[in-house]
Amino acid sequence: MIRVAVVVFAILAVLPLLGLPDYFMHLGIATMLIALSCTGWALMGRFGLVSFGHGAFIGIAAYTMALLWNDVGLSPWIGLPAGVSLAVAAAALLAYPCFRLRVVGHYFALVTLAAGEIVRILIVALRDYTGGSLGMTPRLAPDHAVAAMQFGKQGFWWIALIAWGIGIFAWWRIDRSMSARALSAIGEDEDAAAAIGIRVTREKMAITLLSAGLAALGGALGAQYRLYLNPETLAGIGVSLQIVFGALAGGMYSMLGPTVGAAFTTALEEVLRVAFGTAFIGAAPLIYGILLVLFIQFLPRGIVGWFDRRR
Amino acid sequence: MDPFLLEAIVNGILLGGVFALPVLGLNLVFGVVDVVWLCYAELVMVGMYCVWFLYTQAGFPLALAFLVCLPVVGLLGLLLHQVVVRPLLNSPPITQVLATGGVIFVLQGSAMLAFGTDFRSLGVEMPPIEVEDIFISGTKLVAFVAALLGAGALWTFLKFTYVGTAIRAIARDREVMPLMGVDPKRIYMVASAIGGGLAGLAACLLVVQLDVHPYIGLSFGPITFMICVMGGLGNMLGGFLAAFLMGVIVSTGGFWWNTEMSYVVAFACFIVVMFARPRGLFAR
Numbered sequence: 001m002i003r004v005a006v007v008v009f010a011i012l013a014v015l016p017l018l019g020l021p022d023y024f025m026h027l028g029i030a031t032m033l034i035a036l037s038c039t040g041w042a043l044m045g046r047f048g049l050v051s052f053g054h055g056a057f058i059g060i061a062a063y064t065m066a067l068l069w070n071d072v073g074l075s076p077w078i079g080l081p082a083g084v085s086l087a088v089a090a091a092a093l094l095a096y097p098c099f100r101l102r103v104v105g106h107y108f109a110l111v112t113l114a115a116g117e118i119v120r121i122l123i124v125a126l127r128d129y130t131g132g133s134l135g136m137t138p139r140l141a142p143d144h145a146v147a148a149m150q151f152g153k154q155g156f157w158w159i160a161l162i163a164w165g166i167g168i169f170a171w172w173r174i175d176r177s178m179s180a181r182a183l184s185a186i187g188e189d190e191d192a193a194a195a196i197g198i199r200v201t202r203e204k205m206a207i208t209l210l211s212a213g214l215a216a217l218g219g220a221l222g223a224q225y226r227l228y229l230n231p232e233t234l235a236g237i238g239v240s241l242q243i244v245f246g247a248l249a250g251g252m253y254s255m256l257g258p259t260v261g262a263a264f265t266t267a268l269e270e271v272l273r274v275a276f277g278t279a280f281i282g283a284a285p286l287i288y289g290i291l292l293v294l295f296i297q298f299l300p301r302g303i304v305g306w307f308d309r310r311r
Numbered sequence: 312m313d314p315f316l317l318e319a320i321v322n323g324i325l326l327g328g329v330f331a332l333p334v335l336g337l338n339l340v341f342g343v344v345d346v347v348w349l350c351y352a353e354l355v356m357v358g359m360y361c362v363w364f365l366y367t368q369a370g371f372p373l374a375l376a377f378l379v380c381l382p383v384v385g386l387l388g389l390l391l392h393q394v395v396v397r398p399l400l401n402s403p404p405i406t407q408v409l410a411t412g413g414v415i416f417v418l419q420g421s422a423m424l425a426f427g428t429d430f431r432s433l434g435v436e437m438p439p440i441e442v443e444d445i446f447i448s449g450t451k452l453v454a455f456v457a458a459l460l461g462a463g464a465l466w467t468f469l470k471f472t473y474v475g476t477a478i479r480a481i482a483r484d485r486e487v488m489p490l491m492g493v494d495p496k497r498i499y500m501v502a503s504a505i506g507g508g509l510a511g512l513a514a515c516l517l518v519v520q521l522d523v524h525p526y527i528g529l530s531f532g533p534i535t536f537m538i539c540v541m542g543g544l545g546n547m548l549g550g551f552l553a554a555f556l557m558g559v560i561v562s563t564g565g566f567w568w569n570t571e572m573s574y575v576v577a578f579a580c581f582i583v584v585m586f587a588r589p590r591g592l593f594a595r
Contacts, residue, residue: 048405114537244412248406282421282424285416285417285419285423286421293414
């Protein structure tokens with residue numbers, strides 16, 4: 001699988017040099033960044049740690065980065081790591097008591113859902129700083145585009161590609177480490193895992209923080225790329241579910257599954273948007289929802305999982 | 312006591328009554344079928360559109376519109392179970408939850424296609440009632456009483472009928488009951504239909520208080536799930552009590568800060584409660 005990933009990476013790295021149309025470049029960047037978030041989510045999701053709150057981490061990272069730039073004048077090159085760090089800290093704050101006190105399964109999913117909603121509502125409520133539901137735009141700096149991380153499509157393509165590569169690399173390393181074995185054991189039976197000497201809380205914390213960090217990186221870069229932040233698209237249930245669906249559609253048990261899923265859901269949304277435009281408002285989410293349900297019913301291991309099984 | 316604070320507390324209790332119905336419905340379905348309907352608030356939304364359409368467009372009397380709404384949403388619950396949940400009964404919980412999550416988009420999309428994205432109001436308002444120094448909204452009071460009646464009816468059904476007893480038995484032990492001659496498939500269908508019906512009843516009570524639009528489910532869906540978990544998933548009484556607790560937290564939070572912050576406080580309270588009682592406030 002890693003060979004496939006390296007080949008994909010190499011092909012993607014030279015694509016921007018071919019002078020492809022802007023529209024294609026835009027979809028590619030958006031897909032890579034969502035793919036990173038989905039990969040991050042699946043990193044913990046595949047071990048039975050199902051979070052419905054990854055939107056919270058994305059929201060924290062994106063808004064920290066944008067507010068530092070707009071209000072303090074700190075470049076996103078510093079603001080992005082700061083935002084991601086803050087998101088990881090929030091994840092630790094949420095996950096540590098969850099894991100220590102054995103909040104698992106449905107309960108864990110719904111606690112994380114609550115966290116996502118808290119961040120979304122906070123962003124809306126702090127509208128004096130964040131612009132509330134209207135969203136906010138990072139200040140444009142045409143003279144210092146590089147320092148402000150405001151590149152054109154080509155530059156951002158490579159940034160997105162590198163970020164995505166980090167996610168895939170993290171997955172590959174984890175898969176080859178003892179942690180993956182430990183986490184599979186924990187996913188099967190926590191008590192048994194603890195009994196054979198696995199430090200359950202520690203392993204779960206590590207994967208959760210990594211997962212939250214990668215998801216936050218993808219989301220915050222997406223906001224920086226679009227130069228527009230909105231609580232509905234960066235925090236809360238909507239974005240959390242979008243990430244989960246992407247991972248699930250592609251297959252959360254294989255390295256490239258979440259990426260394939262992100263490409264699939266992005267393409268689907270785009271096709272529906274173009275097909276219906278503003279003619280039948282509602283037809284797009286309707287078809288999207290039906291396809292998702294069918295997918296879950298007939299391809300429970302996702303697109304990649306289906307191919308894997310047939311091989 | 313400050314009359315405004317008192318008013319906030321009374322309003323919170325009234326609000327809790329409205330939260331209680333969807334919480335009971337979700338708990339019933341979870342207790343019996345062991346699936347969380349992530350799209351429950353969207354079922355309520357469909358019910359609200361149903362009442363709105365029958366009353367303002369088709370010219371039904373309001374009471375008749377309410378009466379039609381219950382079985383319509385009940386049928387929708389049954390349909391949801393048969394079409395979406397049933398094929399996934401042996402799948403991991405995550406797939407079941409996400410399948411019902413996909414239904415959120417289906418229902419929102421259908422509502423948008425049928426009625427557009429405008430806010431639709433029923434245009435029914437009852438005069439506020441003044442007790443001592445505080446004002447109580449008449450519509451909220453009626454909704455509260457109706458919610459209690461609905462909860463009472465559900466309790467009576469579960470306690471005193473044969474099917475109700477079978478439902479409680481299945482919720483207690485899924486493996487043994489089939490041996491006792493109870494057909495789980497039928498019980499699942501009954502529970503899903505009742506779960507849908509409760510969403511329909513909640514819709515009737517909400518549509519007189521709120522304007523309906525395709526995304527309205529998102530405004531009370533999350534808090535409904537949180538109340539369920541706070542009371543203990545599948546625990547009817549726990550959920551019922553937690554609904555009032557959450558109602559008062561939201562309402563008094565709105566008194567001290569503002570509506571948005573009150574939800575932040577309520578969700579934060581929920582997370583803290585989960586840390587203190589990971590199986591719910593009223594777990595045995």
